[in-house]
Amino acid sequence: MIVAQQLSKRYGEKTAVDRLDFTVKPGMVTGFLGPNGAGKSTTMRMIVGLDAPTGGSVTVNGRRYAEHGAPLQEVGALLEAKSIHPGRSAFNHLNTLALTHGIPRRRVDEVIELTGLQAVARKRAGAFSLGMGQRLGIAAALLGDPATVMLDEPVNGLDPEGVLWMRNLLTGLAAEGRTVFVSSHLMSEMALTAEHLIIVGRGRLLADTTVKELIRQSGGDTVKVASSDPARLREVLAGPGVDVTGRSGSEELLVTGLTARAIGLKAAEHNIALFELVTKGVSLEEAFMELTRDAVEYHGNTTTPGFESAESTENAETVGSAA
Ligand SMILES: Nc1ncnc2c1ncn2[C@@H]1O[C@H](COP(=O)(O)OP(=O)(O)OP(=O)(O)O)[C@@H](O)[C@H]1O
Numbered sequence: 090m091i092v093a094q095q096l097s098k099r100y101g102e103k104t105a106v107d108r109l110d111f112t113v114k115p116g117m118v119t120g121f122l123g124p125n126g127a128g129k130s131t132t133m134r135m136i137v138g139l140d141a142p143t144g145g146s147v148t149v150n151g152r153r154y155a156e157h158g159a160p161l162q163e164v165g166a167l168l169e170a171k172s173i174h175p176g177r178s179a180f181n182h183l184n185t186l187a188l189t190h191g192i193p194r195r196r197v198d199e200v201i202e203l204t205g206l207q208a209v210a211r212k213r214a215g216a217f218s219l220g221m222g223q224r225l226g227i228a229a230a231l232l233g234d235p236a237t238v239m240l241d242e243p244v245n246g247l248d249p250e251g252v253l254w255m256r257n258l259l260t261g262l263a264a265e266g267r268t269v270f271v272s273s274h275l276m277s278e279m280a281l282t283a284e285h286l287i288i289v290g291r292g293r294l295l296a297d298t299t300v301k302e303l304i305r306q307s308g309g310d311t312v313k314v315a316s317s318d319p320a321r322l323r324e325v326l327a328g329p330g331v332d333v334t335g336r337s338g339s340e341e342l343l344v345t346g347l348t349a350r351a352i353g354l355k356a357a358e359h360n361i362a363l364f365e366l367v368t369k370g371v372s373l374e375e376a377f378m379e380l381t382r383d384a385v386e387y388h389g390n391t392t393t394p395g396f397e398s399a400e401s402t403e404n405a406e407t408v409g410s411a412a
Pocket residue numbers: 100103104105123124125126127128129130131132
């Protein structure tokens with residue numbers, strides 16, 4: 090369990106982390122998201138005592154990191170690429186860590202196997218690919234069999250097989266009851282891996298929510314329905330918690346608060362012919378972009394081809410009209 094209370098970090102005039110309050114709970118993967126420069130790495134560094142907060146506090150399993158007698162057994166972290174002596178083998182690197190932290194030798198073999206490094210464990214780490222280096226960093230993070238695991242961009246540099254392996258590893262660690270806190274810019278991957286999300290922008294907390302709820306709030310449960318009699322359909326669908334919008338003269342309505350199935354049944358009951366009935370999907374990426382639109386520090390000046398596609402524009406409208 091990680092608990093941040095009014096956690097803040099200033100670098101001179103720059104406030105990198107601004108009064109963050111959040112709790113990362115055990116038994117699930119929590120994604121830590123935010124645009125570049127939002128303060129994710131700084132927050133993670135403060136969690137493991139590599140940076141000192143200028144305000145507030147953060148604890149792991151009830152204590153500040155420095156107060157733990159055996160921190161590697163408490164929280165395992167993969168932060169930015171580790172500096173490993175290039176001449177040292179993966180095995181020697183892990184074994185030295187284990188020896189200096191009172192961790193048994195058999196655990197070194199276990200993490201080497203867990204991270205799929207058996208074939209290269211005796212090779213010089215300096216010759217490792219980015220993906221292998223990433224696996225070695227994860228092996229080191231898991232060495233102390235910690236109840237809390239924190240990884241900054243763990244899928245960086247991994248090939249598709251590696252990404253899948255990472256997904257299974259993270260969900261497996263969470264299923265064992267561990268606290269798993271992971272930052273990533275890969276929204277599609279986070280949507281598959283994380284259950285809970287903490288989203289920051291310009292150092293501030295923007296959302297502390299589930300993946301499902303974030304998508305729902307962005308209009309992910311909106312149904313588009315086209316019918317022969319939109320005015321009459323609007324009447325029969327009206328009810329508590331139901332919101333119906335549509336342009337005058339258009340056959341289309343956008344409905345929130347009812348499933349496509351419920352809308353279809355109501356329409357049939359009142360003999361209203363339907364031409365289209367679609368639940369509109371909103372991806373985590375779209376929900377994230379909408380939430381963080383005003384918190385992006387570094388804007389590019391090019392438009393991604395296809396981003397302004399009919400579908401995206403449609404979704405943006407849906408969000409607007411449903412709000
Ligand atoms: N040592 C430092 N000195 C001064 N400013 C810093 C320092 N470390 C970070 N910052 C600033 O603090 C802000 C937050 O940076 P941080 O690296 O925590 O963001 P991030 O969310 O991890 O970004 P990214 O997604 O790009 O890794 C940025 O504006 C950054 O420039």
